[in-house]
Amino acid sequence: MTDMASLMEDRAAAKVISDNLRKPVDWDSPKIARNIKKRYAAERRFKMYGLVAIGIALLALCMLATSIGSKGYSAFYQTYVQLEVHFDPAVIDPDGTGDPAVIGRANFDGLIKQSLRDRFPDVTSRSDKRDLYGIVSGGASYDLRERVLENPSLIGQTRTIWLISGDDFDMLNKGYIDPTVAEGDRRLNDQEVSWYNELVEAGAVEKQFHTRFFTSGDSREPELAGIWGAAVGSFYTLLVTLALSFPIGVLAAVYLEEFAPKNRFTQIVEVNINNLAAVPSIVFGLLGLEVYLNVMHLPRSAPVVGGLTLALMTLPTIIIASRAAIKAVPPSIRQAALGLGASPVQTVTHHVLPLAMPGILTGTIIGMAQALGETAPLLMIGMVAFIVDIPGGALDPATVLPVQIYLWADSPERAFVEKTSAAIMVLLAFLVLMNGLAVYLRKKFERKW
Amino acid sequence: MKKTLAVAALMSVAVAGAAEARDQIRIVGSSTVFPFATAVAEEFGKTTSFKTPVIESTGSGGGLKLFCAGVGEQHPDITNASRRIKKSEVEKCAENGISEVTEVKVGYDGIVLSNSNAAPQLDLTKEQIFLALAKTVPSKDGKSLIDNPYSTWAEIDPSLPDVKIEVLGPPPTSGTRDAFTELVLEEACEEFPVIAALEETNKDQFKAVCAGVREDGGYVEAGENDNLIVQKLEANHDALGIFGFSFLDQNGDKLQGSLIGGVAPTFEAISAGDYPVSRSLYFYVKNAHVGTIPGIKEYLAEFTAEKAFGEEGYLADRGLIPMDAAEREAVRNAATNLSPLSM
Structure with a gap:
């Protein structure tokens, strides 16, 4: 009975629908017009939301770029002071031997101090002299020594030379120290400011492009500190990371996708790989400390240990990206290869891998970029350290770019503020370069079906 | 194939390298001493034939x-x-075969309570700082302990400005925080009879009250970065901030140090x-390594x-407060003779 009733109801409903369908739609009716208008409005709103989202993202990027750029661009320039230096043979090479070892040991610092005293002869008291010597950086004497070693004929001559200035003077010249505030409240006293003004009037102060920033290692003197040591450290670290994680990651992905039987064991492996990708990086640092340093006794602070640790961190990223890329290769390619008599290994190496390569490379480079920006795991294995010498290999103590940024951000000297921002710019440039490479490789190897 | 070779080569290099003797001094430790130690290390690396020591900030x-x-x-x-x-650390060292350690005192570091130049300079006593920052403080009548009720400086003392208490300082993991707790809070809390009485009756509570810092927003943990x-x-x-003297020294055009007990934090x-x-x-030297690792004596x-650490040395330029001449002489002798620490 109830069945009958529901059947009748269904029939009635079907009749209403078919009646409606038979009726021609009146496209000009106000109801339809309203409806269409509403749909267009919804469309436009949706587009707007998208635009607003992109706008917010761009604004955030602009704010980041301008705040870093405006603080950091001045670090690419360095103040130099022009002085007349007399290359006194009595100081440099008293016996006239011309022996580079003798010249190398000479007191070039004394020469600079002498020329500063000659430039400002009315400075006599001991503390005033100390202030006076602060005009020129402590590193200038090494520049002078190199100059003389390169060209020994300078000995005995008097030359006008641009010398790198001390960090406080540099800050004054760049406008970071305000000479109008009360004397006790700034790093430079009135006398030092008057020396600066005198030198500026004489045209003996100049900003030059700061090549040293790109060529030297870390230093406690802001004007001598450079990014190169950290960049080389990052390079060796990433080299080790790549050499380990790329082959292992790709082989693991190939096996899991192409050869592994689908059973409980491979499922567990799969779940674990996905979990590992989400493990905080500091955990890998602790693992690295325990395994590489305490058990294997590899040297502390060495890029090889950093690379091994970061390889553990990048492996899951590479495996997941590679598996997705391999999965995206159409099965017809495999079937065709197998059908033509290729062995499974030949199918993979000749057909599947080359076709999956763009995806694999993109995943690898993104993993590498992540490793490039990592500091936390390196803390545990001693790469957060003050290292002056530029590492000559993967076994020398080294630090990496983000660690250098961290160390400079934590230094009391005012001049390190601009260095920090400049180092961030260098790191960002590397990241853009790596991501650009990823885009290029994808475009180059990409194949469409 | 090429890649396997590359990995194999890297591995063998790594193993060979580990077996090679270290010819570079390795230094670890305090982030407060770090800026001074690195300055010395750099100078040492430049003026001697030894490699520049590697210094970690741990x-x-x-x-x-x-x-x-x-x-x-x-x-x-x-x-x-x-x-x-600490004594426990000396014992730990001895357990692991490090029996002789030389202690070298470097100098002093002031901890400042500082605010912007644009605001009035504060003149505080240790007790006032305790009342502003502690979690539990004595009540007005001084008889019982209550949760910190003060929200402005004027509530603590009418002579202080009527602004909200907001102090930015280091987290408990920091050595600066340890020292601040020890030198200011713990000393001040003994001045309050109701807390001092606790020392006899309930030592644990006494310690907790003296070192407890408020968590209601009056004290903000701003991280290790000064x-x-x-x-x-x-x-x-x-706002006021707590940090090492060298940061005040570098930023004298923007900040001023508050007077504590009527004394301004000057050099x-x-x-x-x-x-x-x-x-x-301080720094501590492992005597057993002298002679094995080249350059330790010269670094000292x-x-x-x-x-370096003298009255007008380059460390003083970086904000280290030197010891007096006699003390420096004593430290220098101890360092040259590597006289082991006894506790």
């Missing part, structure tokens, strides 16, 4: 832990500390011992030279 406690882990080139030679080595605190103080004129006052919140900085000589 914190005093972390450094001593690494330092006391054993003798041998995989362990550090020197550790910096912004406090004296530059960050400096920047926040520039932006927020009502002279800290050096003379008048400024009450200052602590000693560089650090304890007059041109």
